[in-house]
Amino acid sequence: MTVIDTNVYLSRWPFRRLEGDEPANLIAKLHKRNVVQAWAGSFDGLLHRDIAGVNIRLAEACRTHGQGMLIPFGSINPKLPDWQEDVRRCDEVHNMPGIRLHPNYHGYKIDDPAFAEVLKLATERKMIVQMALVMEDDRTQHPLMRVEPVDISPLADVVKNTPGLRLQILNGTSHTSREHVKAAFEAGNVYTEIAMVERVGGVGRFVHNFPPQRVLFGSYYPFFYFESALLKVQESGLDEAAQKALCEDNARKLLG
Amino acid sequence: MLNRRRFLKSVGAGAALAAAPAGAWDIRSEAGLGENMRIWDQHSHMGQVPGNTPEERMAFLVKCMDRDGVERLILSQGYSDDQHPNTPEQFRKENDRVMAAVKAFPDRAYGSVYLSPAQLDFSMHELNRCIRDGPMVMIGEIEADARCNVPDMDPIADWAAQNEVVIFQHEWLKTGGDEPNESSPFDVVELAKRHPKLQIVCAHTGGNWELGIRAIRAQKNVGCGIAGSDPTSGFVEMAVRELGAERVFYGSDVGGRSFASQIAKVEGANISDADKKLILGGNLRRLLTPVLKRKGYKI
Numbered sequence: 051m052t053v054i055d056t057n058v059y060l061s062r063w064p065f066r067r068l069e070g071d072e073p074a075n076l077i078a079k080l081h082k083r084n085v086v087q088a089w090a091g092s093f094d095g096l097l098h099r100d101i102a103g104v105n106i107r108l109a110e111a112c113r114t115h116g117q118g119m120l121i122p123f124g125s126i127n128p129k130l131p132d133w134q135e136d137v138r139r140c141d142e143v144h145n146m147p148g149i150r151l152h153p154n155y156h157g158y159k160i161d162d163p164a165f166a167e168v169l170k171l172a173t174e175r176k177m178i179v180q181m182a183l184v185m186e187d188d189r190t191q192h193p194l195m196r197v198e199p200v201d202i203s204p205l206a207d208v209v210k211n212t213p214g215l216r217l218q219i220l221n222g223t224s225h226t227s228r229e230h231v232k233a234a235f236e237a238g239n240v241y242t243e244i245a246m247v248e249r250v251g252g253v254g255r256f257v258h259n260f261p262p263q264r265v266l267f268g269s270y271y272p273f274f275y276f277e278s279a280l281l282k283v284q285e286s287g288l289d290e291a292a293q294k295a296l297c298e299d300n301a302r303k304l305l306g
Numbered sequence: 307m308l309n310r311r312r313f314l315k316s317v318g319a320g321a322a323l324a325a326a327p328a329g330a331w332d333i334r335s336e337a338g339l340g341e342n343m344r345i346w347d348q349h350s351h352m353g354q355v356p357g358n359t360p361e362e363r364m365a366f367l368v369k370c371m372d373r374d375g376v377e378r379l380i381l382s383q384g385y386s387d388d389q390h391p392n393t394p395e396q397f398r399k400e401n402d403r404v405m406a407a408v409k410a411f412p413d414r415a416y417g418s419v420y421l422s423p424a425q426l427d428f429s430m431h432e433l434n435r436c437i438r439d440g441p442m443v444m445i446g447e448i449e450a451d452a453r454c455n456v457p458d459m460d461p462i463a464d465w466a467a468q469n470e471v472v473i474f475q476h477e478w479l480k481t482g483g484d485e486p487n488e489s490s491p492f493d494v495v496e497l498a499k500r501h502p503k504l505q506i507v508c509a510h511t512g513g514n515w516e517l518g519i520r521a522i523r524a525q526k527n528v529g530c531g532i533a534g535s536d537p538t539s540g541f542v543e544m545a546v547r548e549l550g551a552e553r554v555f556y557g558s559d560v561g562g563r564s565f566a567s568q569i570a571k572v573e574g575a576n577i578s579d580a581d582k583k584l585i586l587g588g589n590l591r592r593l594l595t596p597v598l599k600r601k602g603y604k605i
Contacts, residue, residue, distance in 0.1 A: 066516075067540075068539045068540065069539050069540065069576055070539070186538075187513075187535065187536050189478070189480040189482070189513055189514070190480075190513055190536070190538075191481050193481050193482075196481065196482070246536070248562065248563050249354055249561055249562060249563065250354070250367060250370050250558075250560040250561040250563070250564055251356075251366070251369075251370045253564075255356075271539075272539055274567075275537045275538075275539050275570040275571055275573075275574030275575070276570075276574060277569075277573045277574040278566060278567040278570035280566075280570075281374060281565075281566030281567070281569055281570050282566040282567060285370050285564055285566040286373075287369065287370075287373060
């Protein structure tokens with residue numbers, strides 16, 4: 051079985067060195083676990099304000115390492131001046147298939163008009179939008195850098211108002227409202243992944259609660275040990291076909 | 307259904323092996339966690355586990371254990387909705403639930419007694435009922451309406467040290483502050499200093515493990531449990547570096563967590579195979595040996 055990992059990050063987590071934060075180490079781990087493709091954002095996209103520079107480095111790293119395994123998803127911060135140009139460059143200059151958003155690190159709620167505008171622009175360019183809800187358990191964050199999870203209660207309405215949108219939620223947790231996720235799924239082409247899905251047999255229970263074709267493999271490596279997502283699939287009790295859909299087929303269909 | 311070894315085999319190749327048939331490579335062998343690896347989970351509950359009875363919930367856990375290759379778990383706290391029971395009746399009910407689950411699967415679980423220093427007289431009675439005269443083998447996870455450094459914890463710790471029974475203590479060091487009366491690793495260290503012959507294991511090592519590991523580092527009779535926090539890279543490597551692998555204990559904190567995410571902290575860690583074996587089960591078996599031998603249980 052091969053794996054498409056839709057949730058990895060390059061560069062440095064601001065508060066700790068990680069075993070896989072050098073591209074060569076990250077690629078070695080992904081190869082070892084039979085990952086054939088990894089959708090990569092950049093930790094730099096959380097706090098850096100030269101987002102264009104972040105995306106140039108991300109694109110370069112993905113070109114240089116992994117022989118095409120890494121697919122870059124550029125960071126967009128719609129609170130920066132002229133952020134629309136960053137979207138254009140992600141698409142036209144770097145040929146990225148999608149962008150990655152971190153609303154809570156960039157200081158906006160998802161009922162902010164700027165969020166709707168990003169989704170609209172990305173959709174017009176036929177780009178996938180990934181949105182991370184959480185980067186770290188708020189009980190373990192650095193005391194000077196406490197960041198609330200993204201509140202997705204308005205998400206279904208925003209999705210409804212953006213026809214053609216393809217949105218993937220990253221790092222949804224056991225605390226993310228199931229009701230709001232369900233509403234978003236029903237409102238349009240919304241997907242998710244399993245990096246922060248917990249509870250015993252949790253991935254199997256999760257897949258049974260949501261449309262299975264909308265659940266993708268995500269490890270959140272290197273912040274998390276890669277093996278966590280992999281072993282959760284095994285613990286899920288899903289049959290081989292369902293595991294294959296989750297680990298590879300669903301992502302392949304979304305990417306098109 | 308694939309078991310964990312076969313599953314990891316099937317996804318365990320790499321670029322060089324991508325063309326090789328599934329099963330040509332085995333993560334278990336590479337990690338030194340071969341057929342004889344014995345994973346014992348020191349931290350499990352039946353809360354958030356499907357099922358209407360202790361037996362049904364334990365059956366679900368056993369299914370998941372089989373998928374992950376977990377041989378045995380230490381079960382505690384039952385499955386009350388109330389995270390902090392405060393009447394003897396409630397504690398007794400939860401302990402009875404654990405004993406019922408263990409009785410249904412005696413080869414897969416041992417029980418650990420739930421008690422509280424805030425209910426000292428009852429707790430001393432419950433120690434005798436559940437361990438001295440009953441089937442249980444450990445004390446905790448103690449998660450109660452009193453911190454573990456209170457004087458009323460001393461008779462419990464004395465009993466544990468005299469009977470060579472391990473205490474397993476809930477604690478956290480949350481950014482923004484712990485709950486009222488929630489223990490911290492510092493409280494565990496305080497208790498351990500007063501009882502140098504006691505073996506006590508932190509359930510979460512602070513959750514904020516970079517702090518928790520440092521907090522317990524100098525107190526050698528305090529163990530580092532890795533359960534119940536996100537599988538953040540680096541936890542186990544730092545624990546082994548600062549404490550030595552002999553003081554590090556795998557646990558999951560199921561049902562709120564998965565076995566998988568917590569096993570991954572060890573399997574994914576850049577440490578030696580020998581250290582992984584200690585953490586995933588060897589250390590727990592070493593600490594439990596006196597009580598298991600006394601009871602004639604399997605080690």
